[in-house]
Amino acid sequence: MADKALIEKAKKIFENFLTKQGSRKTPERFSVIDELYSLPEDEHMDVEGLFLSMRNKGYTISRATIYNTLDLLVESGLAVKHQFKDKVALYEQALTYKHHDHHVCNQCRKIREFSDPKINEIKEQIGHGFQSAITSHSLVLYGNCEIENCENLQEF
Amino acid sequence: MADKALIEKAKKIFENFLTKQGSRKTPERFSVIDELYSLPEDEHMDVEGLFLSMRNKGYTISRATIYNTLDLLVESGLAVKHQFKDKVALYEQALTYKHHDHHVCNQCRKIREFSDPKINEIKEQIGHGFQSAITSHSLVLYGNCEIENCENLQEF
DNA sequence: TTACATGCAAACCCTTTGCAATCGT
């Protein structure tokens, strides 16, 4: 879960990024990496969650700084931002990121990841047809749970 | 563009829907259909746009009523709601709707529609794998414009 | 030293809600 080497690697990349940008290497910025990269690699976290969890651990950090830092992490390729149907944005680590898409359960909102190469064929084909260099995509499937005795279903 | 017969058909469907629900057939509700279905069929409009345009035409309608009515239109299958990267929700007619996905230009934000059957294969495959009855999906491609002298590019 | 970054709270923006007035049925 908390892969020390991975966290160090992320910090190193971030340091280079900040240097190149001429931005400051503040402890708050690195603490956000610590937090995000201490989560399971496929976990999706929102700003409030990061904020509360960091405050609980004794960090003094503000929501504003978390928002700012997450923008930098996205720019530097260390985080990915997702906007599902809900209004909060969710972030996940991107360092070990192989591009994947998401499936959201209509009942429990649990997010699962999948990857299907057919999406790349679609991107190539449509990009060509529209004379557009596709830079990214977002694919989310929503479905009703068909798992018998699904443990997440009990609260519904 | 403004296909009278289509608008009438939409109103008829809406009327049946409202009757079945035991909901009232108010003029405001039908005026929203008029407005949405007077747009080009592939146009995506937000609530503020509908509100201003309707006010300009002399309707007295509130934003709240537009929000309420759009929910009903979505329920009755007469409108589709989209949430792209931006924070406003966009709506489009759904009566002539064949499911399609969207391509958003990174430069001018123009939305174009496409349809690729490969998405259905992905849905079947992943739905099966996750034991989930896929009810809907959202696929958006983002790309950089490669159209020479693109008319929309001038303002950038 | 000096700009850039931080923390806080206020402002923002879209959407939802509460409530008195209105209007379908």
Next chain:
DNA sequence: ACGATTGCAAAGGGTTTGCATGTAA
């Protein structure tokens, strides 16, 4: 007449912004 629907304005919730204070370089 009754109760659902409306319009308005206020509240909500996530995100952004302004500004005084703090701090990396």
